[in-house]
Amino acid sequence: MSRVVGTLEKTDLDSREMLDHPHARYAHLRENHPVSWATATGLLQGKGGYMLTRYDDVQFVFSDERFSTDVMKNSPAGKFIWLLPPSLRMLAQTMVFKDDPDHKRLRTLVHKAFTPKLVSTMAADVSKIAEELADQVAAMRDVDLVHEYAVRLPMAVIATMLGVADEDRDKFQFLVEKLGNQQGNMLRGFPTARKLAKLFEELIDDRRLNPDEGLISELVLANEGGDRLSHKELVSMVFLLLLAGHDTTANLIGSSVLALIENPDQQQLLRAQPELLESTAIEELLRFTSPVADGAARFALEDMEIHGVPIPRGSQVLGAITSANRDESVFEKPEELDLTRKPNRHLAFAFGIHYCLGHQLARLEGRTALATLVERFPNWELAARPDDLRYKPTVSLRGLTKLPVRMY
Structure with a gap:
């Protein structure tokens, strides 16, 4: 899993140990090697x-302007991204991979369609879906x-x-799940992305002719000083909201x-x-589970030094959210689940200009999903050995592949 590269520790984030049991390794790195070297398929080039x-x-x-998320401008692979099929190229051109002012322009337009008011109108729908x-x-x-539950609930919400x-x-649902399983292999995911893009384009064209009060209509109508999202930006934005908000x-x-099964007192x-x-x-x-394991890789825009380690201009730099959310210097007894913890300055939704736009919807879905299970089922039992549970082989996101349970 790890070895020394020069004077830096190396960690393979694709390894089964880091996917399933990363916390001991991260604790070691925080204490001894706050800057280390990592490899990760699909996350680090x-x-x-x-x-x-x-x-x-x-x-x-996440917050310093000397770091960029713009793959097109800063990555050697960005020079060849135009060779990718259009549907995959759109995924690489969402606002996640943009810096200001391009990022600010897109976020300002999209924010108008993703207000707290719009999210609050979804509460009844989310509750109904959870009950069903x-x-x-x-x-x-x-x-x-x-x-049967965790995947299908946000899937139904975003479809609504x-x-x-x-x-x-x-x-x-089939296409979304298939694309999610193909993350990290963009070429293999091309046919699926193309089919989803076609579905989104049809939805966008229909909302232009038949506007309603839904999200796509809001995106189509979003206007800031006469500026609107282009057709490609609309499709790209729907892709982003889908992928970022579902998995x-x-x-x-x-x-x-x-976590609640393993901590019966909580x-x-x-x-x-x-x-x-x-x-x-x-x-x-959110802190304890860190559904987003790592933020998008940043590119250093100038030479710098962090904890005595030289970071050359153009280098990729990764912020490990899973590790940050268990930092002993910030959270008391971070390895313990404490549902009354306050304050709780977790980084589950990142930080800075790329703070998750859908955080309110994620909180609503999470609260509703768990409240429904707590109310409906007095007994939760794990129907598998804890050692047999596995996490998805996607480095940027962290979630279980299966969770066999008995609820009654």
């Missing part, structure tokens, strides 16, 4: 980049909670927000259920005080 594991350093790389899925869970003795027709829901929330729900506390989900509990579960 080429031979890898520098990894920061302490909270203050991760926050620094819980009915199905109740009809099963053993259930894979990831596939996008206005995907009922007859297209199964196709939509991450599914990870939060599945990992939170496991589960009992939540059952006694379910109102904690509206305040400290959901924040602690």
Whole structure:
């Protein structure tokens, strides 16, 4: 899993140990090697980049203007991105990979369609979806909670927000899950991305002719001083909202259920005080599970030094959110789940200009999903050996592949 490269420790983030049991390694790095070297398929290009594991350093790389997320401008691979099929090229040109002023322009336009008011109107829909899925869970003795509940809830929510027709829901779910499994291999995911792009283009064209109160209509109508999203930007933005808002929330729900099963005292506390989900509990579960394991890799725009380690201009620098959220210098007893933890300055939604635009919706979905399970099922049991549980082989996101449980 690790070896010394020059004077730097090296960590293979693709290794099974780092996917399933990363916390001991991160604790070692925070204490002894706050700047190390990492390799990660789909997240770090080429031979890898520098990894920061302490909270203050991760926050620094997320907020300092001397770091860029613009792959097109700063990555050698950016010169060849035009060779990619259009549907994949759009994924690399979302606002996640833009710096200001381009990022600010896109975020300002999209924010108008993603206001707290719009999210609040989804509460009834999210609750209804959670109840319907819980009915199905109740009809099963053993259930894979990831596939039957954690994945399907945000999938149904985003399909509702996008206005995907009922007859297209199964196709939509199949394509989204397939694309998620192909992350890290863009060429293999091309046919799936192309089919989704076609579906989104049809939805956008329909909303131009038949506007409603949904998310796509809001994006089509978004206007800032006469500036609007182009057709390509609209499709790209829908892709981003889908990928950023679906898998991450599914990870939060599945990992939170496991955390509560493994910490029965905290589960009992939540059952006694379910109102904690509206305040400290959901924040602690976000910190403890870190559904987004790492932020997008940054590129150093100038030579610099961090903890005595030279970082040459053009280098990739990775902020390890999973590690930052368990930094002993920031969180008391960080390895313990404490649903009453306050304050809780976790970085689950990143920091700075790229702070997650959908954080309010993620919180709403997470609270509702867990509150429904707590209310409906007094008993939660793991139906597998803890050592048999595995996390998805996607380095940037962290979530269980399966969670076999009995709920009754």
